[in-house]
Amino acid sequence: MSSIAEIQQEIVDEFEMLEDWDQKYEYLIEIGKELKPLxxxxxxxxxxxxxCQSRVWLHAWRDESGNIRYAADSDAIITKGxxxxxxxxFDNQKAEDILHASTDFISKIGLHQHLSPTRANGLLAMVxxxxxxxxxxxxISNPI
Structure with missing residues (x-):
């Protein structure tokens, strides 16, 4: 299992390969399409x-190993991405790691600069x- 920092760096690397924001938006849409249905x-x-300006549903639970799991959906394609x-x-990570994780990868990929103020507020609300x-x-303690 990759760490949060490793996954964030993978995302930064992927976005750096894309030439412009049209391609980056297309990539976000593709990522959203791959999201398992909620x-x-x-x-x-x-x-x-x-x-969030759009409707975004987020469900979370703790699995038997103690990791936090997430599932989500949105009615807007960019927001879903x-x-x-x-x-x-953040899925399938330890709660402590999630709580202490930086989200600077969002700035590194340039997402903040390319979102409307309402979408940027929605992104903050999601995090x-x-x-x-x-x-x-x-x-929550583990059941015995």
Whole structure:
């Protein structure tokens, strides 16, 4: 399993290979299309991320190994690509690693500069919710 920093560097390297933002947006859309569908039972109001212009559902749970798992969906193609990128980074990681992870890869790929202010706020809300779930799920003891 790759570390968060290793996955972030892979993403930075992938984005550096793309020539312009048209290609980068196309890549985000492709990443979003590869996101596993979220079960309809998780597309509920309590899983909606507050602060996103689009509808973004994020479901999190802790697996038997103690790692935090994420599943998500969005009704907007670019936003779906963004949440898919974040899930690629943070899914199946230890809560402590998620909580202490930097998200500077977002700036390194230039995403902040190429999002509208409302999408940038939504991106921040997504990262906050991912970290909030990691914190909340880290406090749950393993069942005996």
């Amino acid at each position: 079960a309809p039972s998780y597309k509920v109001d309590e899983n909606l991320i507050k602060g 963004i949440i898919a990128l974040l899930i690629r980074v 906050k919710q991912i970290k909030y779930y990691a914190l909340a799920l880290s406090k």
